[in-house]
Amino acid sequence: MNTPILRMLETYKNENPVPFHMPGHILGRGLINELKIAGQWDITEIPGSDCLHSPVGVIKEAQDLAARCFGADYSIFLVNGSTTGIHIMINSVVRQGGKLIIGRDCHKSVLNALALLKAEPVFVLPEIDNENQIPKGINPQDLEQALVDNPDAQGILITRPNYYGIASSVEDIVKISQKYNVPLLIDEAHGAHFIFHNAFPECGIRAGAELCVQSLHKTMPALTQTAILHGKNNLISREKVEMISSMLQTTSPSYLLMASIDFARDFMERKGYSLYQRLLENINEFNRGIENIPSINRVCTEYKGFETDFSRIVLSLKNTALSGYSAEEILRKDYGIVAEMADQFNLVLIATPFHTENDFKKLLNALGRISEEYGTGKERKNLPLYNSLPERVIPLHQAISSKTREIPINKAAGEICSTSIVPYPPGIPLLNPGERITSEITDYISELLSMGCLIHGINNQKISVII
Numbered sequence: 001m002n003t004p005i006l007r008m009l010e011t012y013k014n015e016n017p018v019p020f021h022m023p024g025h026i027l028g029r030g031l032i033n034e035l036k037i038a039g040q041w042d043i044t045e046i047p048g049s050d051c052l053h054s055p056v057g058v059i060k061e062a063q064d065l066a067a068r069c070f071g072a073d074y075s076i077f078l079v080n081g082s083t084t085g086i087h088i089m090i091n092s093v094v095r096q097g098g099k100l101i102i103g104r105d106c107h108k109s110v111l112n113a114l115a116l117l118k119a120e121p122v123f124v125l126p127e128i129d130n131e132n133q134i135p136k137g138i139n140p141q142d143l144e145q146a147l148v149d150n151p152d153a154q155g156i157l158i159t160r161p162n163y164y165g166i167a168s169s170v171e172d173i174v175k176i177s178q179k180y181n182v183p184l185l186i187d188e189a190h191g192a193h194f195i196f197h198n199a200f201p202e203c204g205i206r207a208g209a210e211l212c213v214q215s216l217h218k219t220m221p222a223l224t225q226t227a228i229l230h231g232k233n234n235l236i237s238r239e240k241v242e243m244i245s246s247m248l249q250t251t252s253p254s255y256l257l258m259a260s261i262d263f264a265r266d267f268m269e270r271k272g273y274s275l276y277q278r279l280l281e282n283i284n285e286f287n288r289g290i291e292n293i294p295s296i297n298r299v300c301t302e303y304k305g306f307e308t309d310f311s312r313i314v315l316s317l318k319n320t321a322l323s324g325y326s327a328e329e330i331l332r333k334d335y336g337i338v339a340e341m342a343d344q345f346n347l348v349l350i351a352t353p354f355h356t357e358n359d360f361k362k363l364l365n366a367l368g369r370i371s372e373e374y375g376t377g378k379e380r381k382n383l384p385l386y387n388s389l390p391e392r393v394i395p396l397h398q399a400i401s402s403k404t405r406e407i408p409i410n411k412a413a414g415e416i417c418s419t420s421i422v423p424y425p426p427g428i429p430l431l432n433p434g435e436r437i438t439s440e441i442t443d444y445i446s447e448l449l450s451m452g453c454l455i456h457g458i459n460n461q462k463i464s465v466i467i
């Protein structure tokens with residue numbers, strides 16, 4: 001094993017110190033149950049433990065190992081998830097009042113970061129698989145057009161892969177960013193595992209992104225909140241990115257989280273390939289099993305110009321009497337199987353090397369029984385995903401600081417939205433702050449609500465508008 005942070009923590013604990021330092025639980029003495037165990041490694045900056053804000057010891061060593069493993073020039077450990085990584089990327093690239101080209105399917109932290117900078121998003125709509133109601137991601141031609149139309153844009157930010165495990169092919173996007181000499185930022189929150197097996201999509205930083213953030217906790221054996229920001233010494237200086245990271249990250253980063261990042265990288269570097277190979281075999285076996293289930297199928301997300309993460313299992317319920325939401329509930333309540341998410345027609349499950357053959361068998365068995373009970377053999381009509389850009393009436397930052405009021409959805413057409421209205425999933429905003437609400441959008445929202453879809457930004461059939 002080569003885990004500098006883990007090693008340091010073990011050594012410190014084995015020395016049986018008498019700590020008169022933070023945190024106040026004193027190596028777990030003041031904690032209970034599993035917290036007590038975790039507390040033994042929950043230390044702070046002391047001699048030998050280094051400092052995330054100017055690393056020269058074990059944290060530097062662990063970050064350097066991560067950079068080498070993921071194909072970056074440098075890596076920075078993040079203890080507040082990819083959310084902070086996205087703020088760091090954007091603050092490193094976009095100036096106050098500037099412009100960033102982003103996919104409309106971006107995480108909400110992207111808009112938050114832009115709003116705080118009083119900067120404006122230039123949205124590019126993702127391509128959609130309308131048959132299965134799945135967003136695929138951004139295509140390079142649309143991105144290039146946005147750059148031509150906005151020569152003053154300071155960068156591009158794309159999300160790849162998305163929740164459905166679909167990743168825009170990164171090579172063409174890298175070429176475009178190089179042609180226009182703008183930094184490419186990649187939100188690869190769902191793709192930290194890509195580097196460990198060649199059956200996964202290409203890893204963004206290795207392919208030539210300037211900055212790329214990955215949530216280790218989403219798919220790797222790592223604790224919640226762990227993430228890494230990877231960088232290339234190209235258009236944006238490392239010093240600037242490190243300075244911004246230091247401005248945005250806590251001065252008391254958790255050593256448990258940093259040790260977890262250190263462990264996940266080391267473990268996967270040593271064992272990842274064979275573990276993912278076994279997962280691939282288990283999933284192939286699962287795919288063969290699902291072919292025998294008449295009314296539920298695994299959605300094929302292999303689209304031209306996009307790559308697919310084989311470990312993201314997207315199941316279509318279109319040929320059953322169930323929505324994805326009710327199938328999720330039945331799977332959870334009747335079979336004890338908890339999916340990652342559901343939409344109108346699909347269930348999305350995350351598979352990792354830590355699932356056993358038996359887990360896949362249980363899943364197949366449950367799906368078989370659901371298909372028997374609710375299968376119709378007939379395909380239901382779907383409501384196509386809404387995928388257009390509303391008119392922007394006032395700038396984003398102005399919209400979020402304006403006075404607002406809540407009004408019923410059916411009275412909102414013509415008003416300016418003050419918040420993001422995002423159906424989950426797929427997580428593509430129907431409206432963002434400062435955009436015009438149309439009757440087409442209010443009708444669409446009402447229809448989604450009647451189907452039981454969760455829409456962030458809608459409370460009690462009301463929407464917040466600018467006064």
Ligand SMILES: Cc1ncc(COP(=O)(O)O)c(C=O)c1O
Pocket residue numbers: 080081082083084106107159162187189190215225226227
């Ligand atoms: C695409 C995407 N980016 C970023 C994030 C934020 O990641 P984190 O939870 O690690 O802060 C998420 C979280 O769900 C996400 O789905």
